[in-house]
Amino acid sequence: MHPRFAPLLFGALLSGLMSLIVSAIATLRALGPAPDFVALWLQAWLAAWAIAFPSVLVVAPIVRRLVALLVRAPDAD
DSSP states (O other): OOGGGHHHHHHHHHHHHHHHHHHHHHHHHHHOSOTTHHHHHHHHHHHHHHHHHHHHHHHHHHHHHHHHHHOOOOOOO
16 A cells, blocks of 8 residues: 555544444443344444544544644753
8 A cells, every 4th residue: 555545544443443442332331231232333333433534534633733732852962
């Protein structure tokens, strides 16, 4: 894959994994260990990922700028 797609791939992987974890916790808390938990969780995950992926693409550059403002390079002694 060409390096120019790195931000898109980063956003897809980050949003996919984070929404997978968060939707599992939320679904488990809401329904408990229901017999159809996995199917319900995957439905919740796909809905969450549909929101998370574009959100990460928009928010990540803003967060990078904020981090750059808050972090300073170590003093060169």
